[in-house]
Amino acid sequence: DAKTTQPPSMDCAEGRAANLPCNHSTISGNEYVYWYRQIHSQGPQYIIHGLKNNETNEMASLIITEDRKSSTLILPHATLRDTAVYYCIVRVDPQKDSNYQLIWGAGTKLIIKP
């Protein structure tokens, strides 16, 4: 099962900042938080990931609380093309001789309105 909880849907006005929350209260100390998004009829697209510190790249910012039990993805100036399903994922530590795995929930459907 996914280790994250997200609201099923959100709206945001074009040009405003979109703030997408995620709860991951059972996260372990060395597990990363990943964010992907999926635009309709496309494959998921990587956005950003982080462990403890806040992170920023050309697409978004990731704010992780000090206790690491929740995080927020920020799209600073949302455009219509940012309408998508946004997935917050805790990367599960590998078992012996395995690789990291992403366990996906249902995500948040973000609708950007003109």
Next chain:
Amino acid sequence: EAGVAQSPRYKIIEKRQSVAFWCNPISGHATLYWYQQILGQGPKLLIQFQNNGVVDDSQLPKDRFSAERLKGVDSTLKIQPAKLEDSAVYLCASSRALAGDDTQYFGPGTRLTVL
């Protein structure tokens, strides 16, 4: 760099028929994943390869699904025979699998409809 390629993009078959999907990962990516995504849900991992070896196939319905990655590059996923509940989008992803960089890059997916 070129992205993950998948074909076909769409496939419609009748139940009990067979179907195969093809994936070409990003050049140099050692790890390849197949996911199943049912409408309204997040992707579910079916199988994970590291080069040409299987790392995890615990969620692959092995009575009807099979996958291979013979030369550690391209991969095929087969369903034989298909059931109605197999209708979904099948996503392929790849990653470098280097320490600290296991970001997964996804292809566009194959939408399967089983009638």
